[in-house]
Amino acid sequence: MFTAYDKAAAAAIGTAATTVIAALTTLDPEVVGAIGTLITTGLVWLIPNKRSAG
Numbered sequence: 001m002f003t004a005y006d007k008a009a010a011a012a013i014g015t016a017a018t019t020v021i022a023a024l025t026t027l028d029p030e031v032v033g034a035i036g037t038l039i040t041t042g043l044v045w046l047i048p049n050k051r052s053a054g
Contacts, residue, residue: 003050010047014040 018036025032 006047006050007044010043011040014043 014036017039018032021027021035022029022032027035
């Protein structure tokens, strides 16, 4: 996964996880949104930036 789009893919995975959590639980939308924000932020933070070629 060392491409220029790794952080975008991490954000998409976080969004998908949030959608699954919302579909499978009876949590309030605010709670699901907060969990989704934490998941997405964590994934984007964990994925490294692509190093420049030069």
